[in-house]
Amino acid sequence: MKLRSEYTCPLEMTHDMLKGKWKPIIIWQLSQGGCSLSEMKKAIQGISQKMLVQHLNELLECGMIGKTVSDGYPLKSDYFLTDRGRKVFEAISIMQSIGIEMMLEDDREDFLREKGLL
Structure with a gap:
């Protein structure tokens, strides 16, 4: 991911770092605790x-997530939210709550229950 050299406002920069279908979902998943690549792949349908690897690298590059690599065989890498990532997660949580409200208005309680959100 290449950030532009000029922006009209700071929100544009944040949007560039988070744009795409998967990045907010990856951050949401990591908010549940650090996990490995394979654990994330299983959790994100x-x-x-x-x-996944591309977005993880982009989130690493912009400081939203961190990565630890354990010695031994096989090598194990775990990803986690940084302080910046936890701030972004707060915004994503607000977006999630708006989505829940809208699904309730559309009578989608069964879906929300199935996902453990009610």
Whole structure:
């Protein structure tokens, strides 16, 4: 991910760092606790390994997440939210609550219960 050299406002920069279908979902997943690439791949339905690795690298690059690598065999890498990532998660939580409200208005309580959100 290449950030532009000029922006009209700081929100544009944040948007560039988070744009895409998967980045907010990855941050949401990491808010539940650090996890490995394979754990994230299992938890995030529909994401390809290639897309997950690409987005993780972009989130690492902009300081939203961190990565620890354990010695030994096999090597194990765990990803976690940084302070910046936890701030972004607060905004994503607000977006999630708006989505829940809208689903309740659309009578989608069954879906929300199935996902453990009610």
